[in-house]
Amino acid sequence: MPELTYREAVRNALADEMRADENVILMGEDVGAAGGVFKTTPGLQAEFGPERVRDTPISEEAFIGAALGAAITGMRPVAELMFADFIPVAMDQIVNQIAKHRYMSGGQFIVPITIRSAQGGGVGFGTQHSQTAENWLLNTPGLKVVLPGTPVDAYGLLRAAIRENNPVIVLEHKGLYNLKGEVPEDTGVLELGKARVMREGRHVTVVGAQLMVHRALEAAEALAKDGIDVEVIDLRTLAPLDTATILASIKKTGRLVIAEEAPHTSSWGGDLASLAADEGIYYLDAPVKRVNMGRAMFAYSEPLESLAIPSVTRITEAIRETAYAQ
Amino acid sequence: MVVINIPEPTVTVAPLDVDTRMAALRKMLEIRLTEERIQEMFLANLIRGTTHLCIGQEGVSTGVASVLRKGDTVTCTYRGHGHALALGMSVQAMIAEMMGKTSGCCHGKGGSMHMTDASIGLLGANAIVGAQLPIAVGAALTAKMKNTGAISVTFFGDAATNIGAFHESLNLASVWKLPVIFICENNRYGEYSPQHWTTPVENLSVRAAAYNMPGVTVDGQDMETVHAEFKVAAERARSGEGPTFLEMKTYRYLGHSRTDTGPYRPPGELDAWKERDPILLLKAKMIADGQLDEVEFAELRDATERYIAEVVEWARQEPYPTEADLLTDIFYEG
Numbered sequence: 141m142p143e144l145t146y147r148e149a150v151r152n153a154l155a156d157e158m159r160a161d162e163n164v165i166l167m168g169e170d171v172g173a174a175g176g177v178f179k180t181t182p183g184l185q186a187e188f189g190p191e192r193v194r195d196t197p198i199s200e201e202a203f204i205g206a207a208l209g210a211a212i213t214g215m216r217p218v219a220e221l222m223f224a225d226f227i228p229v230a231m232d233q234i235v236n237q238i239a240k241h242r243y244m245s246g247g248q249f250i251v252p253i254t255i256r257s258a259q260g261g262g263v264g265f266g267t268q269h270s271q272t273a274e275n276w277l278l279n280t281p282g283l284k285v286v287l288p289g290t291p292v293d294a295y296g297l298l299r300a301a302i303r304e305n306n307p308v309i310v311l312e313h314k315g316l317y318n319l320k321g322e323v324p325e326d327t328g329v330l331e332l333g334k335a336r337v338m339r340e341g342r343h344v345t346v347v348g349a350q351l352m353v354h355r356a357l358e359a360a361e362a363l364a365k366d367g368i369d370v371e372v373i374d375l376r377t378l379a380p381l382d383t384a385t386i387l388a389s390i391k392k393t394g395r396l397v398i399a400e401e402a403p404h405t406s407s408w409g410g411d412l413a414s415l416a417a418d419e420g421i422y423y424l425d426a427p428v429k430r431v432n433m434g435r436a437m438f439a440y441s442e443p444l445e446s447l448a449i450p451s452v453t454r455i456t457e458a459i460r461e462t463a464y465a466q
Numbered sequence: 467m468v469v470i471n472i473p474e475p476t477v478t479v480a481p482l483d484v485d486t487r488m489a490a491l492r493k494m495l496e497i498r499l500t501e502e503r504i505q506e507m508f509l510a511n512l513i514r515g516t517t518h519l520c521i522g523q524e525g526v527s528t529g530v531a532s533v534l535r536k537g538d539t540v541t542c543t544y545r546g547h548g549h550a551l552a553l554g555m556s557v558q559a560m561i562a563e564m565m566g567k568t569s570g571c572c573h574g575k576g577g578s579m580h581m582t583d584a585s586i587g588l589l590g591a592n593a594i595v596g597a598q599l600p601i602a603v604g605a606a607l608t609a610k611m612k613n614t615g616a617i618s619v620t621f622f623g624d625a626a627t628n629i630g631a632f633h634e635s636l637n638l639a640s641v642w643k644l645p646v647i648f649i650c651e652n653n654r655y656g657e658y659s660p661q662h663w664t665t666p667v668e669n670l671s672v673r674a675a676a677y678n679m680p681g682v683t684v685d686g687q688d689m690e691t692v693h694a695e696f697k698v699a700a701e702r703a704r705s706g707e708g709p710t711f712l713e714m715k716t717y718r719y720l721g722h723s724r725t726d727t728g729p730y731r732p733p734g735e736l737d738a739w740k741e742r743d744p745i746l747l748l749k750a751k752m753i754a755d756g757q758l759d760e761v762e763f764a765e766l767r768d769a770t771e772r773y774i775a776e777v778v779e780w781a782r783q784e785p786y787p788t789e790a791d792l793l794t795d796i797f798y799e800g
């Protein structure tokens with residue numbers, strides 16, 4: 141499978157893990173016969189049958205909780221929450237149950253659950269179907285949170301999530317489903333908790349995930365013409381966070397821009413700024429710059445949504461400012 | 467209007483054999499006396515936080531456990547000491563857990579509301595009302611997919627039948643035809659609100675009809691009735707016919723938790739329920755059938771009490787977790 145869309149990569153990862161282990165089951169709304177709202181599961185029910193690929197009622201709390209009950213008794217469920225905006229509907233099961241089950245029992249159980257969900261804006265779905273969800277989850281110990289941004293990562297990190305003996309939330313970006321990219325035949329299972337340097341550079345480090353990484357790469361191309369050499373890091377996994385890769389990059393460039401498709405407050409961008417302050421302060425030659433959605437909401441109207449989500453222009457300007465800051 | 471509503475023995479069930487009766491009597495005494503001791507320890511500050519006791523409700527957990535087999539699984543609530551002991555958790559593991567000691571069933575990471583023991587099928591006791599129902603549905607899914615013949619049981623309160631997770635779980639279990647048995651312990655109250663303030667139906671079992679599964683109201687004070695009704699549901703589940711909802715009418719003698727004295731109870735209600743105490747009911751039947759006398763009962767009671775006292779003394783000497791345990795069990799590292 142050389143070139144795949146992000147969507148096909150997700151599907152192939154599911155199919156490969158289901159072939160590898162009969163305990164892997166899928167459940168979610170319309171994931172079976174319909175192949176999923178975002179068409180990430182077509183053909184899986186035909187191949188693996190309706191027992192292993194289950195259409196659920198619209199009962200996020202019940203089927204996410206059922207995934208937990210199945211996981212602690214020997215299955216490896218993959219549950220799809222159609223839109224990440226529906227995560228709060230199942231928040232009790234995710235935060236109070238799934239994340240804590242192993243801990244509260246004193247380590248009696250493994251909890252091999254994968255929850256997949258589609259997040260992110262830019263496609264006009266409006267305020268309740270566009271949000272990014274990672275910050276709602278990162279405040280809870282006991283969860284791993286993965287944000288693949290490319291087809292190869294959508295494939296390899298989802299396989300890793302399904303093999304993980306801990307709860308993993310994989311947030312796919314719905315604006316990237318049609319993105320094409322190389323997925324080498326030998327990709328296999330990638331490692332969670334590792335960032336990827338997408339572009340090496342000497343002057344400024346930009347850290348982001350998903351859509352923001354692609355926009356940062358565009359910004360980097362434009363700035364290269366002006367002699368600004370930008371390093372772009374795709375975090376890929378937010379919990380656990382690959383602090384070593386980030387710190388190594390700041391050490392090299394001395395300048396950090398954090399690009400987030402999320403509101404400013406209580407988000408991982410603040411954690412990265414704090415990491416830079418705590419462990420990277422002596423490397424820094426300029427203030428840490430955060431580019432994010434401020435206090436804005438994901439909006440329906442195209443001009444408003446474009447203003448809310450950091451654009452290539454805004455990221456470019458933030459990098460330029462940081463590059464020249466004294 | 468004051469509704470006291472004590473279940474009259476509506477069905478006459480076949481008597482259980484003497485060994486099963488004796489085991490149930492011992493178990494109910496163990497639960498009752500352990501919890502009495504827990505209440506004293508709580509008031510003496512030997513147990514932190516809060517504790518929810520099931521004194522008066524022992525017939526339900528004991529009756530259900532008397533039907534379960536190895537491999538069956540259970541989820542229950544913060545009011546779960548009775549379920550845990552009925553399933554076979556040791557008094558040591560429970561008391562040590564209450565005291566936050568390493569030798570507790572969850573190494574001190576659970577506490578009074580989270581008695582859990584995978585080895586006896588107790589998947590977890592939940593402090594979020596209703597959250598244990600979906601988890602039990604999932605355990606039943608495993609049993610069905612792996613064809614183990616096991617059943618999944620979940621215990622919850624009357625007030626929990628008003629939360630979304632209850633309705634979603636019954637619906638999901640029914641459409642997937644899973645071997646799960648929903649057991650509502652209707653003790654007439656949520657925390658301090660009587661059922662008729664919060665719930666527009668009297669017999670909660672009627673709620674099963676909306677999910678196309680049998681719903682039965684059961685006299686939860688008579689352990690033999692509980693056994694008989696649960697057995698029907700268990701056989702139905704094991705033979706692939708799907709879930710059942712059982713409403714066990716019962717009563718808690720103590721407050722909801724901590725130091726609640728139950729000022730919301732209508733006068734006379736508590737005493738009326740104590741007339742149908744699950745331990746005394748079984749004891750009376752056994753005496754009537756020549757299987758027990760008052761002296762034997764008193765001896766059993768005293769021996770159980772002494773044993774629990776020894777366990778408490780032991781648990782007091784047990785070590786607490788240390789800093790080395792702070793970050794363990796969050797993730798499986800392997």
Ligand SMILES: Cc1ncc(C[n+]2csc(CCOP(=O)(O)OP(=O)(O)O)c2C)c(N)n1
Binds near residue numbers: 594595626653657
């Ligand atoms: C979701 C949620 N809401 C509220 C509470 C607080 N609370 C704990 S127990 C309880 C009453 C539950 O009553 P019932 O379901 O009848 O069970 P019982 O305690 O009588 O066994 C309440 C309101 C909680 N723990 N979880």
Ligand SMILES: [Mg+2]
Binds near residue numbers: 653654
């Ligand atoms: Mg109640």
